[in-house]
Amino acid sequence: MSANSPAAVVVLAAGGGTRMKSNSLPKVLHEVCGRSLVGHAVAAAEELTPEQLVVVVGHMREKVAEHLAAHHPGARAVVQAEQNGTGHAVRTALEALASDGIELDGTVIVTTGDAPLLTGGTLRALADAHAGQGNGVTVLTAVVPDPFGYGRILRDEADGAVAAIVEEKDASDAQRAIAEINSGVFAFDAKLLVSALAEVTTDNAQGEEYLTDTLEILRRAGHRVGAVVAADYRDILGINDRVQLAHARRLLNDRLLERAMRAGVTVVDPATTWFDVQVSYEPDAVVLPNTQLQGATHLGEGCEVGPNSTLKDTRIGAGARVSNTTADRAEVGELATAGPYAYLRPGARLARKAKVGTYVEVKNSELGEGAKVPHLSYIGDATIGEGTNVGAASVTVNYDGVNKHRTVIGAHCRTGSDNMFIAPVTIGDGAYTAAGSVITNDVPAGALGVSRAQQRNIAGWVGRKRPGTTSAQAAAAAAEGEEQAPTEA
Numbered sequence: 001m002s003a004n005s006p007a008a009v010v011v012l013a014a015g016g017g018t019r020m021k022s023n024s025l026p027k028v029l030h031e032v033c034g035r036s037l038v039g040h041a042v043a044a045a046e047e048l049t050p051e052q053l054v055v056v057v058g059h060m061r062e063k064v065a066e067h068l069a070a071h072h073p074g075a076r077a078v079v080q081a082e083q084n085g086t087g088h089a090v091r092t093a094l095e096a097l098a099s100d101g102i103e104l105d106g107t108v109i110v111t112t113g114d115a116p117l118l119t120g121g122t123l124r125a126l127a128d129a130h131a132g133q134g135n136g137v138t139v140l141t142a143v144v145p146d147p148f149g150y151g152r153i154l155r156d157e158a159d160g161a162v163a164a165i166v167e168e169k170d171a172s173d174a175q176r177a178i179a180e181i182n183s184g185v186f187a188f189d190a191k192l193l194v195s196a197l198a199e200v201t202t203d204n205a206q207g208e209e210y211l212t213d214t215l216e217i218l219r220r221a222g223h224r225v226g227a228v229v230a231a232d233y234r235d236i237l238g239i240n241d242r243v244q245l246a247h248a249r250r251l252l253n254d255r256l257l258e259r260a261m262r263a264g265v266t267v268v269d270p271a272t273t274w275f276d277v278q279v280s281y282e283p284d285a286v287v288l289p290n291t292q293l294q295g296a297t298h299l300g301e302g303c304e305v306g307p308n309s310t311l312k313d314t315r316i317g318a319g320a321r322v323s324n325t326t327a328d329r330a331e332v333g334e335l336a337t338a339g340p341y342a343y344l345r346p347g348a349r350l351a352r353k354a355k356v357g358t359y360v361e362v363k364n365s366e367l368g369e370g371a372k373v374p375h376l377s378y379i380g381d382a383t384i385g386e387g388t389n390v391g392a393a394s395v396t397v398n399y400d401g402v403n404k405h406r407t408v409i410g411a412h413c414r415t416g417s418d419n420m421f422i423a424p425v426t427i428g429d430g431a432y433t434a435a436g437s438v439i440t441n442d443v444p445a446g447a448l449g450v451s452r453a454q455q456r457n458i459a460g461w462v463g464r465k466r467p468g469t470t471s472a473q474a475a476a477a478a479a480e481g482e483e484q485a486p487t488e489a
Contacts, residue, residue: 004127005049009110011041012112014059019241020242027239033275034278034294035116045120055075058079065079078093080092087200087210108189116248136224137188139225142229143179144179147176147179148168162215183235254270256277260275265285266284268286285302287305302318303318309327315331323340325339326343330347347364351386352369356373364404374390381404383408390415395420416434425439428447437450
């Protein structure tokens, strides 16, 4: 915690978000680029290392509080039982801290839980300006292309301080022409905030306590009301419906992709590539079109992922190639390959130069260095040694209906096509298994495992059992041709 850390950050996240049209999910839990709206607000606040971080919850409070406990344990959820306005929400947060004997001294930042583009850097600029200018309260503002619907900032011509915030419905034509708007994010002197909130009334059309009323209260008391203009007006964009949610997702994704490209990642088609905020990468990684990188996915140096791939919480090693692949909590080692059309499920781990090929599914299994499963196979709960090749259409039969069992295939084995390995079973180093075998017993090192019925051909069966078919006709023609063929002298 630095000396310039605010005394507290209060995140307002109690609203219902009725325009989201959701019966099961509160607005602040809708996601943008792998993080909830309130998660973005908390993450930005955490960059300031505040002494206290409070999130005011109300609508569907249990879900929001549970989400915060799971993903942001450093944030304290405070319940606003009845949503009686933004001023009431902040007062509820401060009273909760006071009830625990916490007396705030310093700067209090108040922000919203539905502005996912707001960065810690913008909040830091607000806090620094507030302290540097000696304001009683400082408003974060933005100059926007279309200010319709927002509260306009009226400034004092003499010193540039904020004289008032006028809402759209109350503004004159001249005031509506002002492009600087209120973001709903503020920095307060803690003690002044407490005293001003005590004077806020519900004497308005909504019968609510408005936080913005504190600005006029403090101004009348002789305290300066300052303003800081956000460097990027899009930082302050709030989310009220799913159209705005999609717009914010695109804007944030563009930022994430630009950051990656400037760090040395090649993104071939940004329009069809999506990154979550936790994605990390090393230089010279290449991301091909129609690729989604989710969660804490990591791209190693010089790897190539895509096209048409979705990777979640997956590590891709240096120089690896992953094409047309879905992966979840998997690991693809250095110079390994996966796909096209591979499915790497949780616990799939490919060592250096391992290969998982076309229409192969791997779950909770390790492939050793240089091991290959090239075609049409399911590998579940298995360990495959280095240099081993698993034949096409092979299945590790790992589930008996109650428990999972493990298959172990040693190093430098060659297993035939269409093998069923009935786990638990072990194939020793250097062993072979014959095509079409159902392997139920261990195969010793260097042995050939064979388990299949002896083939028997029944002559003339087609002609007798399928007379008149094209197959019967073809067989008859073949037999006639054999009879007419000249014999050798």
